[in-house]
Amino acid sequence: MKEVWVSNSYAKINIGLNVLERLDSGYHNIETGFCFIEWTDRFEITPSSRNSLTMSDEKIPVDDTNLIVKAVNLLEKEAGLKDQFHIKVQKNIPAGAGLGGGSSNAATTLRMINKIANLGLQETELMELGKKLGADVPFFIQGNPGFATGLGTEIEPLNIQPDGWIVTIFPGEPSSTPEAYNFVEPNPEPEFSLRKVLEEEPLEEWEYLIINDLEASVFPRMNIVGNIKDQCYEFGASYASMSGSGSSVFGIFEQDFVAIHAYESFHSLGFSANLSRPNFEPDLGIYKKQIS
Template sequence: MKDLWISNSYAKINLGLNVLERLENGYHTIETGFCFIEWADRFEVTPSSRNSLTMSDEKIPIDDTNLIVKAIKLLEAEAGLKDQFHIKVEKNIPAGAGLGGGSSNAATTLRMINKIANLGLETSQLIEFGKKLGADVPFFIEGQAGFATGLGTEIEPLDLQTDAWVVTVFPGIPSSTPEAYQYCEPNAEPEFSLKTVLLEEDVEEWQYLVINDLEAAVFPRIELVGNIKDQFYEFGASYASMSGSGSSVFGIYEQDFVAIHAYDSFRKLGFEANLTRPKFSPDLGIYKKQIDTY
C-alpha cells in the first residue's frame, strides 16, 4: 500500500481588467477582480523514486516550461525539498483560455507538496514563491476572491465571488497573453473605479461601467471571441466579458433557467463550457487515501 494524495485545481475569471501602464521591462501594471469558477483540473500525487509528470492533455508540454515542474524545482532550490513524486493531472481547464489554468496548477503543486513533504511553509511564504512563478499564482494560493493590483500579484481579499450563475465558454482557439498585452492601449486613468463598481453597483450596470482593456487587442485577431460575447447578451446575460487575455468569455445570469439555457446552447454549438453556481466556494482540500501497489 502507498499513499495517494488528491486535490482540485480551479480556474478563475477576471471581473474587469484595467491595463494602467506599460513598464520598461515589458510588464504591465493592472487592476482586476478575481473570482473562482467550477472548472477544475484534478491532481493525483504519489511518492516516487524520481520526479515525473503526466498530463491527460498530451499537447501540454511536461518539460521545464511547465509551471508544475517549475514549482517543484523552486521548492527544491529554496525550501529544501528532497522527496520525489509522480504527479498526474487530469486537465479539464483549457489552455490559452484566460482562466489561469497554468497558474492554478502551480499553486496546487506548491500547496500539495508543502503538505505531503511536511515542508512547514506558511501561506505567506507560499505566496512569495508563487510570485516567482506567475502573476496569478498568489491568488490561487490564497484561495479566495479578491482584487489584484500592481503586476497582478498584490491581492486584496474581497467578497467578489458573484452571487449569480456564471457560464464560461472556450472558443477552441487559444489566445496569446504576450500578444494581447502587446497590442493593448494602457490607460492610467480609467473613467470609473473598478473596485467601487464591483463592490457597490448591481451586475446589470456592469456592462456600462466594467471593461476588459485586452478585449480591444484580442477581438480583431480572434473575431469569434467578440461574437461569443455578443451571443451571451442575446442569451440574456446581465453582464458578459472576455476573461483575462482570452480567449474564454463568460456571462453572468441572475436566473438559473436562463443560465442553463445559455450553457446548453453553447454546448450544442460545439463549445467547451462550464456552469458555476452562485457564491461558489472552491474546495482546496488535500485528501489522502491508500492504494495497492501491485
C-alpha cells in the same frame, strides 16, 4: 497499500481589467477582479523513487517548461525538498484560455507538496514562492476572490464572487497574452473605479461600468471571441466579458434556467463550456486515500 493525495486545481475569471500603464520592463500596471469558477483540473500525487509528471492532455509538455515541474524544482531549490513524487493531472481547464490554468496548477503543486512532504511553509511563504512562477499564482494559493493591482501580484482578498450563475466558454483556440498586451492602449485614468463598482454596484449595472481593456486588442484578431460575448448577452446574461487576455468569455446570469439554457446551447455548438453556481467557494482541501 499505497498513499495517494488528491486535490482540485480551480480556474479563475477576471471581472474587469484596466491596463493603467506600460512599464519600461515590458510589463504593465493593471487592476482587475479575480473570482473562481468550477472548472477544475484534478491532481493525484504519490510518493515515488523519482519525480515524474503525467498529463491527460498529451499535447501539454511535461518537461521543465511546465509550471508544475517548475514548482517542484523551486521547492527543491528554495525549501529543501528532498522527497520525490509522481504527479498525475486530469486536465480539464483549457490552456491559453485566460482562465489561469497553468498558474492554478503551479499553486496546487506548491500547496500539495508542502503538505505531503511536511515542508512547513506558511501560506505567505508559499505566495512569495508563487510570485516567482507567475503573477496570479499567489491568488490561487490564497484561495479567495480578490482585487489585484500592480503587475497583478498584489492581491487583496475582496468578497466579489458574483451572486449569479457563471457560464464560461472557450472558443477552441488560445489567445496570445503578449500580443493582447502589445496592442493595448493603456488608460491611466479609467472613467469608473473598478473596485468601487465591484463592491457597490448591482450586477445589472456592470455592463455599463466595467470593461476589459484587452478586448479592444483581441477582438479584431479573434472575431469569434467578440461573437461569443454578444451571444452571451443574446442568451440573457446580465454581464458578459472576455476573461483576462482571452480567449475565454464568460456570462453572468441571474436565473438558473437561463444560464443552463446558455450553457447547453454553447455545448451543442461544439464549444467547451462550464457552469458555476452563485457565490461559489473552491474546496482547496488536500485529501489522502489508500489504494492497493
